[in-house]
Amino acid sequence: MDKSFLQSSYLDKVIKEMALVAGYLWAKGWAERNAGNISVNVTGHVETGQAELVSFPEKKLEKAYPSLAGAFILLSGIGTRMRDLAGDPVGNTCMIRITDDGEGFQNLDDGTVRDKLQPTSELPTHLAIHEMLVIRNAGEKAVVHTHVNELIALTHIKKFTDEKAINDLLWAMHPETVVFVPHGIGFVPYCLPGSEKIACATLKALEDHNVILWEKHGCLAIGDDVQDAFDQIDILAKSAQIYFLCKSAGFEPQGMNKKDLDEIRKNYLKDIF
Ligand SMILES: [Zn+2]
Known part of the structure; x- marks a missing residue:
C-alpha cells in the first residue's frame, strides 16, 4: 500500500525529535525496559484524503474524544523500548487517525509496512490530554511520560x-x-x-x-x-x-x-x- 502520505519534512522532523528524546530518556536511566511513552498531535501536517483512509479498519475506543475527530496522532508503539525507538523511530512509532465521530481510531500502521504496530497502552491518557489541549486551544502538541529516578x-x-x-x-x-x-x-x-x-x-x-x-x-x-x-x-x-x-x-x-x-x-x- 502506498503510504507516501505519511511522509513529509514536518513528520520527519517530529519523528527525529521523538528518537532524540527517547535516546535521552534511556541514557538518563529514566526508561527501564519499555517504560515511558511519547505522543505528538500532528493534525494539519498529514496530507491525505478519504481515498487513502478508506482501507484502514476502524477500532472502537472505550471512550469518545469528539474534539479530536479527524486528528492525527503520532505515538510510541505498545511495548516499545525507548532505546529501540531511538535507534529505529519509524519502526517503533505509529500514526493513528481519530474517526470522524471521535468514537474510534484507524491505525495507519495496520498492514504491511510496520507489521501492525499498535499504539502505546497509555493511549486513553494521551488522547484525553490531547483532547483537553485542543479544547483549550493550547500551543502544546507533545506529551512525554518517563520515570525520573x-x-x-x-x-x-x-x-x-x-x-x-x-x-x-x-x-x-x-x-x-x-x-x-x-x-x-x-x-x-x-x-x-x-x-x-x-x-x-x-x-x-x-x-x-x-x-x-x-x-x-x-x-x-x-x-x-x-x-x-x-x-x-x-x-x-x-x-x-x-x-x-x-x-x-x-x-x-x-x-x-x-x-x-x-x-x-x-x-x-x-x-x-
Ligand atoms: Zn510509567
Missing part, C-alpha cells in the same frame, strides 16, 4: 508528598527551575498506573501545570514539541539531583531564600506574577 525518590519522602512542599523544594534548588517551570509540578497522589483515576487526576492537574508528578511512579509533561516537554522534566530533575547530592554529602542544602526567589520572579517572570 530523582523525582520519584522525592515522592517516597513523606514531607514532599504535598504539592506546595515539593515545589518549594524544587524551586529553591536552582534559579533555572523558577524561571522555566514557573507554575511548578502538579502532584498526583499514588493511583494505580494506567487507571481511570490517574487519568482524571492528571487532567485536573494539567489545568494549572505543564508537568505532573505521579507519586512513586514518574512524571508526565506537555510541551510545544517533544524537546520542550523533555526540557521541563530535565530542569526539575536537576533540582532534585542537587538536593540529593547535598544530602548524600551529609549536608542539608541551604536552598535559595524567599528574597532570592522573589527577585528572580520579579526580573524574569513579570508577565506571570
Whole structure:
C-alpha cells in the first residue's frame, strides 16, 4: 500500500525529535525496559484524503474524544523500548487517525509496512490530554511520560508528598527551575498506573501545570514539541539531583531564600506574577 502520505519534512522532523528524546530518556536511566511513552498531535501536517483512509479498519475506543475527530496522532508503539525507538523511530512509532465521530481510531500502521504496530497502552491518557489541549486551544502538541529516578525518590519522602512542599523544594534548588517551570509540578497522589483515576487526576492537574508528578511512579509533561516537554522534566530533575547530592554529602542544602526567589520572579517572570 502506498503510504507516501505519511511522509513529509514536518513528520520527519517530529519523528527525529521523538528518537532524540527517547535516546535521552534511556541514557538518563529514566526508561527501564519499555517504560515511558511519547505522543505528538500532528493534525494539519498529514496530507491525505478519504481515498487513502478508506482501507484502514476502524477500532472502537472505550471512550469518545469528539474534539479530536479527524486528528492525527503520532505515538510510541505498545511495548516499545525507548532505546529501540531511538535507534529505529519509524519502526517503533505509529500514526493513528481519530474517526470522524471521535468514537474510534484507524491505525495507519495496520498492514504491511510496520507489521501492525499498535499504539502505546497509555493511549486513553494521551488522547484525553490531547483532547483537553485542543479544547483549550493550547500551543502544546507533545506529551512525554518517563520515570525520573530523582523525582520519584522525592515522592517516597513523606514531607514532599504535598504539592506546595515539593515545589518549594524544587524551586529553591536552582534559579533555572523558577524561571522555566514557573507554575511548578502538579502532584498526583499514588493511583494505580494506567487507571481511570490517574487519568482524571492528571487532567485536573494539567489545568494549572505543564508537568505532573505521579507519586512513586514518574512524571508526565506537555510541551510545544517533544524537546520542550523533555526540557521541563530535565530542569526539575536537576533540582532534585542537587538536593540529593547535598544530602548524600551529609549536608542539608541551604536552598535559595524567599528574597532570592522573589527577585528572580520579579526580573524574569513579570508577565506571570
Ligand atoms: Zn510509567
